[in-house]
Structure formats: structure tokens, C-alpha cells
Amino acid sequence: MATKHVRQSKWDASWVTDGANQQWKGTALIKLEVADEIRRMKSGIGKFPRLAVVLVGDRRDSHTFIHIKLKACDQVGIETVASQLPENCDESELLDVVSGFNEDPDVHGILVQLPLPQHLDEEKIINVVSLEKDVDGFHPLNIGNLAIRGRKPFFVPCAPKGCIELLPRHGVEIKGKRAVIIGRSKIVGLPTSLLLQRHHATVSVLHAYTKNPEHITSEADIVVVDVGVPNIVCGNWIKKGAVVIDMGTNQVKDPSGHGFCVSGDVCFEEAVKVASAITPVPGGVGPVTISMLLSNTLDSAKRAFGMV
Numbered sequence: 636m637a638t639k640h641v642r643q644s645k646w647d648a649s650w651v652t653d654g655a656n657q658q659w660k661g662t663a664l665i666k667l668e669v670a671d672e673i674r675r676m677k678s679g680i681g682k683f684p685r686l687a688v689v690l691v692g693d694r695r696d697s698h699t700f701i702h703i704k705l706k707a708c709d710q711v712g713i714e715t716v717a718s719q720l721p722e723n724c725d726e727s728e729l730l731d732v733v734s735g736f737n738e739d740p741d742v743h744g745i746l747v748q749l750p751l752p753q754h755l756d757e758e759k760i761i762n763v764v765s766l767e768k769d770v771d772g773f774h775p776l777n778i779g780n781l782a783i784r785g786r787k788p789f790f791v792p793c794a795p796k797g798c799i800e801l802l803p804r805h806g807v808e809i810k811g812k813r814a815v816i817i818g819r820s821k822i823v824g825l826p827t828s829l830l831l832q833r834h835h836a837t838v839s840v841l842h843a844y845t846k847n848p849e850h851i852t853s854e855a856d857i858v859v860v861d862v863g864v865p866n867i868v869c870g871n872w873i874k875k876g877a878v879v880i881d882m883g884t885n886q887v888k889d890p891s892g893h894g895f896c897v898s899g900d901v902c903f904e905e906a907v908k909v910a911s912a913i914t915p916v917p918g919g920v921g922p923v924t925i926s927m928l929l930s931n932t933l934d935s936a937k938r939a940f941g942m943v
């Protein structure tokens with residue numbers, strides 16, 4: 636069933652400090668830049684990037700996300716190869732698929748869509764993805780290198796990278812700011828906190844056991860929310876003038892009773908009244924995340940072709 640969007644607003648309605656539809660242009664611009672480089676790569680050396688995506692099981696949201704990713708790759712000229720495994724597949728089957736992509740010189744990026752079904756050991760699978768093809772940036776060595784000052788990971792995870800990309804593009808300085816990130820997941824919360832520290836923010840990480848999260852959040856200049864619970868952050872959590880990035884992408888039943896719609900983690904209607912800028916869901920940081928995946932895959936191919 637098609638996913639309907641709750642809000643029509645794109646970048647323009649979100650970033651209340653500017654009314655110039657910048658988010659959408661920013662995302663489109665990154666895609667255009669990637670597409671242009673790939674065109675030149677094809678005509679120059681006759682080669683192009685290829686991304687392998689691995690999907691296990693039947694989760695509705697995972698199918699939606701994979702569909703969005705494959706479509707975006709197609710738009711910019713990244714070839715894709717998709718492998719879909721049943722919900723009850725063996726760990727060894729999945730490991731074989733990943734190993735096959737590791738060994739294939741024509742594959743430059745590998746993405747194993749998360750979460751995996753319970754019986755599969757996520758850590759074990761992520762560990763097997765070749766470091767040089769880990770366009771998600773989830774491999775422990777890539778995360779470790781992100782955590783240590785002065786080191787350079789091969790890849791930075793896409794959603795955190797997108798979040799950091801957005802801030803300076805909208806004139807938001809990170810250095811010296813107080814940032815709160817709500818959530819500490821390995822795919823968003825943790826790497827975002829590391830990246831914000833790299834950019835010299837003073838970072839607090841909140842999680843399910845944090846007491847008085849609204850109090851800590853209300854002191855932050857930059858608030859990043861990645862919990863996975865619709866509308867968990869209310870307007871009164873936000874300091875006047877703060878910048879809010881809502882990472883939540885929650886598929887919820889459409890109030891009309893027909894189909895599903897997407898909801899963020901922040902109560903947009905309340906927060907938009909106090910924030911100086913806020914990303915909506917849909918149309919906020921999600922599309923930027925996808926652009927970062929394209930950019931990571933291009934970088935990987937360039938490295939493989941000796942172009943960097």
C-alpha cells in the first residue's frame with residue numbers, strides 16, 4: 636500500500652528562518668552534483684558506481700526505504716543490485732550474500748537494511764561488510780574512527796552526515812553550541828553525537844533511562860531527535876530560537892483509516908512556534924539521508940577506480 640504523507644510541506648515550510656525552499660534545493664543540488672560526476676566518470680573511463688542492497692523479511696517500512704533508495708540511485712546513474720531474503724533465512728545464507736558482494740569488484744557499496752529479524756545477529760553481519768564498501772558507515776572500525784579525533788573513517792553514516800550537512804547550509808554554526816541528541820542508536824543517535832562533537836558542539840546524549848529529558852533538552856541550541864516514537868518531543872521541551880532536527884520516520888495508521896502516513900518524533904505544530912528552524916517529516920532530513928548514501932557510494936567507486 637502506498638505511503639501517504641501527513642504534511643505537504645517541504646524544506647520551505649520547515650526552516651522558518653528562511654522561506655526559500657532551500658532544503659529541497661539542497662537535496663536536489665547534491666543529487667545533481669552526484670549525477671554529474673557519474674556522467675563524467677562514465678564518459679571518461681567507461682565505469683560507474685554500483686550499490687548492492689540486501690533486504691531480509693517483509694517489514695513495510697524497510698520495503699519503503701529500500702524502494703526510495705533504489706529509485707534515487709537510478710535517478711543519478713548508480714547501478715543497483717538487490718538481494719531479498721525471506722524472513723526466516725539462515726544467518727549463513729545472509730553471510731554468503733554479503734561475502735559475495737564483498738568479493739565482487741563491480742560492487743562499490745553494500746547496504747544491509749536494518750533492523751534484521753531477531754534471530755539474526757546484526758553485529759555479526761555488519762562486521763562482515765567490507766570496510767571499503769560500508770557505505771552505511773556502520774562497521775565498528777568506521778564508527779571507531781569517527782569517534783577518535785584525528786582519524787578518518789572510510790564512511791560516515793548517512794543520516795548523521797545529512798544532519799550535519801543541513802546545519803551549515805542553513806547558516807547554523809555548530810562550534811561551541813549546546814546540542815542534545817535524543818536516542819543513542821548505532822545508526823543515528825551515536826554517530827550523530829560523535830559527529831557533532833567533531834564539529835565542536837557540547838553534546839548531551841539522552842536515552843530511555845534519562846530523567847527529566849524535557850529539562851535537559853530545553854537548554855539546547857541544537858536538538859536532534861531519533862527515538863522512533865511519534866510526537867514524543869513537545870513544544871515546551873524546546874528553547875526559544877533553538878534548531879530542531881527531527882529524524883523520526885514512523886509509519887502510522889492514517890487518521891482517515893486508509894493506509895499509512897509518516898510521522899516524526901517531534902510535535903511539529905508546537906515546536907515550529909518556538910524553534911528558529913525545524914525539519915518536517917516527511918520532506919526534512921530523510922531525503923538528505925538518501926543523498927548522502929548516493930554521495931558515499933560515488934566516493935567508494937572513485938576510491939576503487941583510483942580517482943581520489
Ligand SMILES: NC(=O)C1=CN([C@@H]2O[C@H](COP(=O)(O)OP(=O)(O)OC[C@H]3O[C@@H](n4cnc5c(N)ncnc54)[C@H](OP(=O)(O)O)[C@@H]3O)[C@@H](O)[C@H]2O)C=CC1
Pocket residue numbers: 794817818819820821822823824841842843844845848861862863864881882883884885920921924
Ligand atoms: N531520517 C532518517 O534518515 C532516519 C530516520 N530513522 C528513524 O529514526 C527513528 C529511530 O530509529 P533508530 O535509531 O533505528 O531506533 P532505535 O530503536 O535503534 O533507537 C531508539 C533510541 O531512542 C531511545 N529511546 C526510546 N524511548 C525513549 C524515551 N522515551 N526517551 C528518550 N529516549 C528514548 C532509545 O534508548 P535506549 O538506548 O536507552 O534504548 C534508543 O537509544 C525511527 O523512526 C527511524 O525510522 C532512522 C534512521 C535514519
Ligand SMILES: Nc1nc(=O)c2c([nH]1)NC[C@@H]1CN(c3ccc(C(=O)N[C@@H](CCC(=O)O)C(=O)O)cc3)C=[N+]21
Pocket residue numbers: 638699700703746747748749750771793794822884897916917918919920921922924925
Ligand atoms: N542499513 C540501513 N541504512 C539506513 O540508512 C537505514 C536503515 N538501515 N534502516 C532504517 C533507517 C531509516 N532510514 C531512512 C531513510 C530515508 C528516509 C526518507 O527518505 N524519508 C522520507 C519519507 C519516507 C516515507 O514516505 O515513508 C521523508 O522523510 O521525507 C527515512 C528514513 C534509513 N535507515
